[in-house]
Amino acid sequence: MYPYHNLIKKRIRNGEMTGYEYVENYKNIGDCLLFHFSTYPFERPIRPHKYDEYYSIIKKWDEERNRQK
Numbered sequence: 001m002y003p004y005h006n007l008i009k010k011r012i013r014n015g016e017m018t019g020y021e022y023v024e025n026y027k028n029i030g031d032c033l034l035f036h037f038s039t040y041p042f043e044r045p046i047r048p049h050k051y052d053e054y055y056s057i058i059k060k061w062d063e064e065r066n067r068q069k
Contacts, residue, residue: 005050005053008035008044008046009057011037011039011044012035012061016038016039017037018036018038019035020033020036020061021033021034021036022034026045029045031047032045032047032048033045033046033051034046
């Protein structure tokens with residue numbers, strides 16, 4: 001089994017994430033939270049039932065970005 005979410009969280013911790021957005025009707029998935037990365041694969045969708053796992057990660061990422069501005 002591919003550790004999809006663990007690898008995404010690791011990439012975020014490693015500073016590879018460049019942004020995120022909520023998307024409706026993404027490529028045969030439907031609604032998702034779409035993460036953007038500076039390295040391949042450049043996009044990683046998260047389905048709504050997994051959003052709760054990412055709220056604190058997104059909040060921390062946003063805070064870090066705001067401090068850098």
